[in-house]
Amino acid sequence: MAGLHKSEFENPVINWIDTRLPVFTMMQKEYGVFPTPRNFNYFWNFGALALVNLIIMIVTGIFLAMNYQPNTMLAFGSVQHIMRDVNFGWLLRYVHQNGASMFFIVTYVHIFRGLYYGSYKSPRELLWIFGVVILLLMMATAFMGYVLPWGQMSYWGATVITNLFSAFPWIGPKIVTLLWGGFSVDQPTLNRFFSLHYLLPFVLVAVIFLHVAALHITGSNNPLGIDVKTPQDTLPFHPYYTIKDSVGICVYLIVFALLVFFAPNYLGDPNNFIPANPLVTPADIVPEWYFLPFYAILRSVPNKLLGVCMMFGSILVLFVLPWLDTSPVRSARFRPIYRWLFWLLLFSVIMLGVCGAHKPEGIWVVLSRLGTLYYFFHFLIVLPVLGKLEKPLPLPESISASVLGGRGGGPLPSGAVAKPMEKA
């Protein structure tokens, strides 16, 4: 359907462009007047925060790459050169390094927001699946980025994690050789990891575009988990949510700045200040904090192949989550039992993270097994069964009825009384 777009913009330059390529009309439609549920709480900031974080990572990363040497003899020193000699190199590096942690913090909050409010349920299954793909890409990117400084933990982390693939029968060792580009983690590994670490963020951009495109078809979920019914249920995205997201971005930047300027190595490992040495294994090989829950799942199983499968399975199970959860009610506000089990899931994931940071001895093994057990029990048993057994609370008639109280008519849901939308 070729043909010029009939633009309504008055500015002649914008009109001229918009007539030929209606990007301004699209932005106006998708981010200007885009009807958005009026009852978002601040947890709905975290998607925007993640996008801001990705942009920060790409920008700092591009400048770091101008000064970094992907060479096993030079990599560690080139990072020190960035830290000591490049103008504001320390700032770029610390922002990038801590930006990875911030990215996972906001993404994990974003994911658990989705779990609490049932954002993965019909019709948002595909949107959720894109999200899981984004998580996997983020993990791969972060892992390869951590290898680049070529410290002891970079090297040994890379060795241990790539070796996980060797657990698979037949093809396992071949995959490992392919990842390494040889028979141990070495120069070819560092080169390809650098190449992929530069590539994957742009793949991320593409998948995030699909994630957002799918979001703009289904529309956003909301804290009540009920569908938008009338225009009274929504507000235009701009200015209401542009300004609300801006508040979140400011607070997020404060946390980010406190990390970067006052505790830049707080989340790092002292071992990564020692240049990689293939002949000396560190006493403890610990991944970055954002991988610890998965690491704990891996180590909770005494069989390597099974442990690896459980670790990958803990993320793959999220792909089928929309079909595992049989409850038609989205928001945990109206699911009296699920609400508690959600907190139990969050607790067990955090506990797994703590277990992952400790040597697998004594109580930590027991706790990581309990955590792993509940993690899979929650997704594979609880969610399918609970949907059939649980009696949900009555849902409000509409978003506007719930938010505006009596004015919208209809009975007040208990959830809305217990937790009214914050008067922000």
Add this chain to the structure above:
Amino acid sequence: MRSLRSLKRRVLGGGLLAALCALGPLTTAARAQETELPNERWSFQSALGTFDLAAAQRGFAVYAQVCSNCHSMEYLHFRDLAGIGLSPEQIKAVAATFTVPLGLDDQGQPKEGPGLPSSQFRSPFPNAKAAAAANNGAVPPDLSLIINAREGGPNYVYGVLTGYTNPPPGFALQEGLFYNKAFPGHQIHMPQPLQDGQVTFEGGAPNNISDEARDVVTFLAWAANPEMVERKQMGVRVVLFLIFMTGLTYAVKRKVWSDVH
């Protein structure tokens, strides 16, 4: 292959744990051997703390006279000493007291000469093998990042420097190693590097072993994080600005939303 084994150890470790639990008392005994680090107050530790420059300069003297005989600091140049308050003239003079490699002469032979501000700190050994051969098999670690590279940071380095004592009765010390309270395993290759009064400071600053250790740790902490003061100062300005922006944005947000509630 090492890594494979270590991974297997980890993964299998889970299975072996039930057995290990039975050996609980044994592991507690092993724990008791673990080190205790001193808990000193450092000028640079607090959120707004800066380096005690006088201490860092004395610490550089300790490094130059003692540590540098075995330990390199390959990421430092003499010009960097401006960061601990040395003037350009002082840096020139300090650099010139060191003999450093200066590339090749016209005959293609390696050339040495007095250092320039742009020279790297001189490494005491040509390579790791030579370093190990001269030190009973252990390579003295590079000190550029040592404060960041050890659990416990400044307290650990201070603890090792001041932690030499006689081994407790019954402790089997290997030939050629030294007992140290703070070093993991308590057996260290490095002989006690500092003694009371070993380095004489300009102006007669106290030079007991604990003073020397304090000063050199301050110097090493600067060497590992030369950007720290600039970073913290920038951090204060950035955070204050962001708090202001948050307040402003929140006020606008309330105004925008006032008509929907």
